[in-house]
Amino acid sequence: MDGLREYDQAHPSAEIEVYRYNSVSVRIRVLNPEFANESCAEREDEVWAILNKLSEETVAEVSLPLLLTPEEAKKSLASCEFDDPIPSRL
Numbered sequence: 001m002d003g004l005r006e007y008d009q010a011h012p013s014a015e016i017e018v019y020r021y022n023s024v025s026v027r028i029r030v031l032n033p034e035f036a037n038e039s040c041a042e043r044e045d046e047v048w049a050i051l052n053k054l055s056e057e058t059v060a061e062v063s064l065p066l067l068l069t070p071e072e073a074k075k076s077l078a079s080c081e082f083d084d085p086i087p088s089r090l
Contacts, residue, residue: 003054004028007047015070022088025063029082035069043067 004016007030014032021027028047035043047067051059066078073079 003051003058004030004047006053007050017082019082019085021063021085024061025088026058026061027064027066027082028062029066029068029073029079031068031070031073033069035067035072040067 004018008014008016011032011034013034014030016031017029019027030043030047038046044065044067047065051062051065064078066076066082068076068079
């Protein structure tokens with residue numbers, strides 16, 4: 001997703017993955033060690049400030065913004081979904 005390029009440039013240690021889950025759903029995973037010092041709300045505010053610059057239609061398709069540190073990702077079931085996605089029925 002080109003809209004996250006701004007975040008990627010500002011956070012070179014972050015790892016960003018995006019995939020289309022189905023025709024109406026896009027999932028985003030951002031793994032960033034800098035998140036260790038931020039609350040979930042702070043993480044979301046920062047990423048959504050960038051996503052909200054995209055078209056309303058594109059933003060509406062974001063169904064899962066997963067914002068984790070690399071350590072948190074190791075314990076997250078939702079993060080496992082990015083590594084081995086379950087196919088959508090849509």
